[in-house]
Amino acid sequence: MAALGTIRKRGVILVCIISFGLFAFIAEEAFRSCDSAKNNERQQIGEVFGEKISVQEFQKLVDEYTEVIKMQQGQDNLPEEQMNQVKDMVWNSYIQNKIVAHEAEKLGLTVTDAELQDILKTGTNPMLAQTPFVNQQTGRFDVSALQKFLADYKAQKANPSANAQMMDQYTKIYNYWSFIEKTLRQQTLAQKYQSLLAHCFLSNPVEAKMAFKEENEESKIQLAAFPYSDIQDDKVKVVESDLKAKYDEMKARFKQPVESRDIKFVDIQVEASQADRAALNKEFAGYHTQLAAAADPTEVVRKSASTVAYLGIPVGKDAFPSDIAATLDSMAVGATTAVKANKADNTLNIVKLVNKQQLPDSIQYRVIQVAAASVAEAKTKADSIQGAISGGADFEAIAKKYGQTGEKAWMTTRQYEFAQSMDKDNKAFINALNTQAVNATSQLQLGQGYVILQVCDRKAMIEKYTAAVIKKNVDFSQDTYRTAYNKFASFVSANQTADEIVKNAAKSGYKVQDLKDITTATHYVANIHSTREALKWIFEAKEGSVSPMYECGNNDHLLVVVLDKINRIGFRGLDDPQVKEMVKAEVIKDKKAEMIEAKLNGVKNIAAAKSKGAKVSEVNQITFAAPVFVASAGASEPALSGAVSATKKGAFSAHPVKGNAGVYLFLVTNKSNRPVKFNEKAQEQKCRQKSMQYAGNFMNELYLNANVVDNRYLFF
Numbered sequence: 168m169a170a171l172g173t174i175r176k177r178g179v180i181l182v183c184i185i186s187f188g189l190f191a192f193i194a195e196e197a198f199r200s201c202d203s204a205k206n207n208e209r210q211q212i213g214e215v216f217g218e219k220i221s222v223q224e225f226q227k228l229v230d231e232y233t234e235v236i237k238m239q240q241g242q243d244n245l246p247e248e249q250m251n252q253v254k255d256m257v258w259n260s261y262i263q264n265k266i267v268a269h270e271a272e273k274l275g276l277t278v279t280d281a282e283l284q285d286i287l288k289t290g291t292n293p294m295l296a297q298t299p300f301v302n303q304q305t306g307r308f309d310v311s312a313l314q315k316f317l318a319d320y321k322a323q324k325a326n327p328s329a330n331a332q333m334m335d336q337y338t339k340i341y342n343y344w345s346f347i348e349k350t351l352r353q354q355t356l357a358q359k360y361q362s363l364l365a366h367c368f369l370s371n372p373v374e375a376k377m378a379f380k381e382e383n384e385e386s387k388i389q390l391a392a393f394p395y396s397d398i399q400d401d402k403v404k405v406v407e408s409d410l411k412a413k414y415d416e417m418k419a420r421f422k423q424p425v426e427s428r429d430i431k432f433v434d435i436q437v438e439a440s441q442a443d444r445a446a447l448n449k450e451f452a453g454y455h456t457q458l459a460a461a462a463d464p465t466e467v468v469r470k471s472a473s474t475v476a477y478l479g480i481p482v483g484k485d486a487f488p489s490d491i492a493a494t495l496d497s498m499a500v501g502a503t504t505a506v507k508a509n510k511a512d513n514t515l516n517i518v519k520l521v522n523k524q525q526l527p528d529s530i531q532y533r534v535i536q537v538a539a540a541s542v543a544e545a546k547t548k549a550d551s552i553q554g555a556i557s558g559g560a561d562f563e564a565i566a567k568k569y570g571q572t573g574e575k576a577w578m579t580t581r582q583y584e585f586a587q588s589m590d591k592d593n594k595a596f597i598n599a600l601n602t603q604a605v606n607a608t609s610q611l612q613l614g615q616g617y618v619i620l621q622v623c624d625r626k627a628m629i630e631k632y633t634a635a636v637i638k639k640n641v642d643f644s645q646d647t648y649r650t651a652y653n654k655f656a657s658f659v660s661a662n663q664t665a666d667e668i669v670k671n672a673a674k675s676g677y678k679v680q681d682l683k684d685i686t687t688a689t690h691y692v693a694n695i696h697s698t699r700e701a702l703k704w705i706f707e708a709k710e711g712s713v714s715p716m717y718e719c720g721n722n723d724h725l726l727v728v729v730l731d732k733i734n735r736i737g738f739r740g741l742d743d744p745q746v747k748e749m750v751k752a753e754v755i756k757d758k759k760a761e762m763i764e765a766k767l768n769g770v771k772n773i774a775a776a777k778s779k780g781a782k783v784s785e786v787n788q789i790t791f792a793a794p795v796f797v798a799s800a801g802a803s804e805p806a807l808s809g810a811v812s813a814t815k816k817g818a819f820s821a822h823p824v825k826g827n828a829g830v831y832l833f834l835v836t837n838k839s840n841r842p843v844k845f846n847e848k849a850q851e852q853k854c855r856q857k858s859m860q861y862a863g864n865f866m867n868e869l870y871l872n873a874n875v876v877d878n879r880y881l882f883f
Contacts, residue, residue, distance in 0.1 A: 213258075214876045215265040222882050228257050235346050238339065239297060241582035251690045254883055260353075266869045267357045274363065278355045286351060287313065294347055294354070299340060316340065319572065330536065330570060364865060368858040375850035378857075381791040386811045387837040390786050391776035393767075394800040394829040395759045403758045405751060413754045414741050421739040421746050424871055427684040428705050429732040431669060433658075433677045434693060437651045437723050439643040447641060451506045451515050454637050458519050459503040464635035473637045474514075480597050481526055481631035482584035488638065491518055495632050514638050522633040527625035530600045533575045535566045537610075537617040549610045549617035556608050562621060575623050580631070596620075601631075643723070652718075655725045659716045665729040668713060683745065684734065687880045692728065695720050701728055702880050763830040764823050772819060776832045785836075802828035811835060 212225040233253055236245060245253065271277070286292055290308035295301075300312040320337050323329045414421075439447070457467045468477040475488065484492045490509045498504070498520040507516050535552060539545035556562055566573025583589070583597060592613040599611055603622040611618045643651075658675045662668045672679045682693055685705060692698040692705070697719045704714050705728060714728040732743075739746045770776050777783050782799040789795045791812035794805040804826040814820060816838045824831045 211876075211878060212882065213878050215262055215873050216269055217874065218265070220261065225257070225261075225879075225882075228261060229254055231342070231346055232257050234339070235343055238343050241579060242585055244587075247696070251883075254879070255688075258877070258879060262870065262873070262875060263357070263866065264353045266866065266873050267353070267360055269873070270869065271356055271360055274360070276356060276359050276363070278352045278359070282355065283348070283352060286355065292351065292354075294351060298344065298347055300344075313344070316344075326570070328570065332536075333571065364862060365859055368855055368862060370851040370854040370858070372847055372851070374854050375847055376845070378792075378854050379845050379850050381812070383841040383843050384790060384812070385787070385839055385841060386789040386814075386835055387785070387787050387839075388789060388811055388833040388835050389773050389783065390797065390807075391773055391781035391783050391832040392797055392799045392829050393763045393779075393781055393831070395756055395763075396800075396828070397780070398759045398762065400755055403755050403762075405754050405758070409754045409758075410741060410747065410750050413757070414746070414750050417750060417753065418738055420749075421743075423734055423736055423739055425686050425877070426736050427686045427734045428730060429681070429683045429734065430685060430692075430705060431665070431679050431681055431729040431731050432693060432726060433668065433672055433679055434695060434724055434726045435651065435655055435677065436720065437643050437648050437725070439641050440647045443644045443647055444641060446644070447515060447639070448506070451517065451637070451639075455503065455506055455517050458517055458635060458637060461519075461635075464519055464521065468635050468637060471637045471639065473639060475636040475638045476587045477635045478584075478586060478589040478594070479633065480583075480589060480594055481522065481524060481601060481633050483528070483580045483629060483631060486580075486584035487632075487634065487636065488512070491516065491634070491636050491638070494518055495520060495523075495634060496630075508641070513641050515641060517637045519635045520632065521635060524631055525628050526601045526631045528627035528629045529577055529579050529625070530622060531575050531577050531624035531626075532600055532620060532622050533562060533566075533573050534621075535562070535569060535571055535573060535619040537569070537619065539616070542612070542615055545616050546612075549619060552619050553608055553610050556619065556621070580629075648723075652725060655727075656716060659727050663713060665711050665713055665731075668727065668729055681731075687877045689880065690883070692719075692726070695724050695726065697721070698726065699880070699883070701726060704728065705730060706880060760825045760830050764825070767823050767830070767832065770832060773832070773834050781832070797826070797828070797831070800826070800828035802826065804828070804831070807831050807833075 210221055210223075211219045212222050213220060233245060233250070236249075236253060237243065287295070287308075287310045290310060292308075295308035298308065298313070300309055300316065301307065302309040302312065320341050323334055323337050454467065454471050458464055461467050463479075465477055465479060468475075475491070484495060487495070490511065494504060495518070498518070500520055500523055503519040504517055508514070509516055537545050537549045537552065539548055552565055555565060563573040578597075578600060583593075589597075595611055596613065596618070599609060599620055600622060603609055603620065605622055605625055608619065608621045611620060654675075655677075658671075658677065662671050669679050680693070685692070685702075687706065689702060692701045698717065701714060701717045701719065708714065708730045710730055710733055712730045714726075714730075717726045717728075718724070719726055734743070741747050741750065766779055767776070770779060773781075773783060784799060786795060786797070789808055789811050791808055793808065794803040795808045795811070796803050797807070804824075806826050807824050810820060810824045810831075811833060814833075814835050816835050818835055820831075820833045824833075
């Protein structure tokens with residue numbers, strides 16, 4: 168009982184303790200749940216209409232499109248800038264396709280298999296011309312070639328003993344075609360939707376007649392211009408109520424559809440010191456001696472770590488950097504240039520021209536691969552095959568006996584000239600293609616096997632160059648970088664707040680820069696590479712925060728960021744400096760117009776206007792359909808075009824015209840029609856097309872309603 172009494176006495180305390188314990192338990196679970204939700208959200212690239220796309224799904228789309236670009240351009244790898252373009256294109260295409268599909272579903276629009284087959288049979292869609300299934304004689308897409316490929320692919324896939332290398336080629340082409348087919352469906356659905364929208368815009372004879380008159384009735388005037396620039400801004404008094412009233416009038420212009428950030432930042436780029444440059448010049452003097460003496464420059468270029476690979480095969484001029492390409496034609500074969508500095512890309516360069524010759528840019532060929540248990544056995548088999556073909560046997564028929572198609576294929580210089588390395592077998596194969604005569608058959612030993620090669624056609628003879636290039640950046644040393652790093656780190660450490668950074672940067676020899684309206688679609692901060700961590704910080708920090716110091720760029724930049732302002736979705740207010748500046752400029756323009764109009768009260772002719780300080784000129788060929796350009800004000804003035812068109816010949820303007828850059832009075836001295844015959848049907852069609860151009864912004868409107876979330880900055 169005593170124990171029970173003690174419990175009762177301390178019941179409130181116990182309840183509090185238990186409640187706190189329960190709260191702690193619930194809070195812990197809630198925090199876990201929030202963390203889990205946050206982590207889950209961080210795996211999402213974004214969303215459209217509430218439908219999320221994960222980073223894995225997006226990467227799959229990027230990989231798919233990257234392979235397509237590689238096949239189209241004949242490249243093994245895409246540079247970073249191009250990869251960023253690919254990611255942007257994939258994202259924009261994904262959003263557009265989702266929006267169109269969302270609208271099409273509501274309308275019951277679809278693309279059937281039968282419609283797709285009709286597109287393939289017609290073969291006129293421009294995308295089909297980018298496929299390997301184009302008839303070389305007609306230059307048109309050949310649906311039968313596609314059907315044959317799909318049948319062959321299916322057969323190869325079902326064949327367990329199919330050649331692995333050939334199967335890989337089949338798979339790449341099949342994946343490429345799958346992308347084209349998918350894109351055709353999406354494109355056709357979008358065209359259906361746009362076509363449906365287009366039929367909402369009609370024209371009629373009355374509109375056509377008015378539009379013709381607006382385009383072809385020309386006026387000639389004497390113009391009296393009073394530019395706003397003639398009045399100094401400090402002569403105009405602007406109060407807060409003026410700004411507020413004008414802001415309310417202009418508010419629609421300041422709608423912010425996506426969140427953005429304004430930052431201040433200090434960025435320094437570390438550069439080579441004089442000592443660094445002297446060391447590199449000495450190094451290049453050695454390279455020059457070695458390269459000039461080398462019969463085969465492969466090893467010299469490799470050891471130099473040149474940024475330009477030496478393939479040892481003839482390539483087109485475009486394969487070389489522009490500064491190198493510019494020197495090739497003026498060089499003699501065997502010559503080596505002096506060491507040259509190129510300020511444009513901050514490099515030192517040496518070039519040795521090994522060979523120069525006229526060779527085909529495109530080569531059509533076919534092969535039969537010969538493999539056996541030993542090299543000798545493969546050689547015997549290759550001799551037998553080559554003998555049969557030389558004796559008149561059908562190339563493709565023999566190829567099929569060995570489980571191959573023997574089909575003709577094209578190789579262009581672009582497919583290999585940008586490679587970063589080239590093994591002995593590939594080099595031998597490309598050299599054989601370049602030099603072998605049309606219809607000639609040869610055999611090449613590649614590794615442990617042989618290839619029977621026949622060149623079928625050669626096109627577009629061009630100059631090709633075999634050139635060894637040593638190109639290296641004029642880089643800073645570790646000592647130079649360490650000195651710059653320590654100095655900048657000391658500055659950041661000593662200035663922990665935004666105000667201190669801004670106030671003290673110049674004293675330390677640094678410059679504070681501004682960058683406005685960064686969005687999540689941005690790839691780099693201030694166009695500095697490798698700034699994704701800084702970008703993530705910008706979108707997670709609070710206003711006024713100072714970032715850590717970032718090492719970025721190509722390991723040659725040091726960066727610190729101040730988050731100046733967060734611009735939320737919605738309407739920007741007058742407290743935004745950019746908005747206030749725009750509104751103030753409009754208020755000043757309005758007040759100047761009022762001052763000018765007050766001065767013009769009672770002016771009824773050009774002479775009176777001139778006495779009031781007008782700049783008088785003659786302006787011809789004014790139509791309602793196009794804004795007139797006023798040279799004395801330096802601006803296009805749509806309002807003036809409208810007023811002139813509404814005024815009769817011989818009449819003076821009824822009242823001053825307020826324009827973009829001034830106030831105007833005018834006298835219409837003549838009106839005439841251009842010598843163009845009115846075609847009602849053609850003019851109606853023209854009006855309809857014009858309406859469609861205005862309606863072309865429908866995707867922007869749909870985008871705003873799609874509730875798009877873009878988190879790409881977290882991953883790319």
